[in-house]
Amino acid sequence: MKTITQETTETFREKGSKFIGFLFPVESVKKFEERLDDLKTEFYDASHHCYVWRINPNNVEEFAQDDGEPGGTAGLPILNQLKSYDIMNCACVVIRYFGGTKLGKSGLIQAYGHTAELCLQKASLRSLIPTQNFEITYPYHEQAQINRLKSSFDLKELDAEYLETVTLTIACRSEQAKAFFEELQRLEHLGIETEKNGDGFVTIKRET
DSSP, rough: EESSSOOOEEEEETEEEEEEEEEEOOSSSSHHHHHHHHHHHHHHTTTTEEEEEETTHHHHHSEOOHHHHHHHSSSSHHHHHHHTBBSSSSEEEEEEEESSSSHHHHHHHHHHHHHHHHHHHHOOOEEEEEEEEEEEEEOOHHHHHHHHHHHHHOEEEEEESSSSSSEEEEEEEEGGGHHHHHHHHHTTGGEEEEEEEEEEEEEEOOOO
């Protein structure tokens, strides 16, 4: 599973029609709608604003919109490109200026899908790791126990607070979360307290 951190844009022309693709990171429908409104304002005279979004790596949500094009000829081919790249927490808007020549259903499918693919080929991809997050509070003298857990599980420290006790917010790879939580529960008698802190994700740069 992958994601992006920066917006990319590409243009494709077919039989007079101009297709402008925008691929950008989003983590909520609200954020997507804000960017879509900006694009509709900037390209107010376009024939169509077709789009797709995919969010929530832990429980995938996705949506495709043809915006007046024949059903399945715009949103779906864009969505299929995002799926083929296994991309999450991103959206793709393809704006069309009609050039006077109809492309037919197969032509539209090819044009919208190809424009999305051009954006994906240009994008800098990052691996996206679904996590479960935990808040762990413990006495300073139990740091060795925490260090042992850090070496045994695939964890990432998200936040830390050092007062009378230490409070860490830790992201644990989802498939390890059950075993990690059970191990923490076994340490409760040492004054190590744990609360589940919801689902999340972390991104890491892909090796080239």
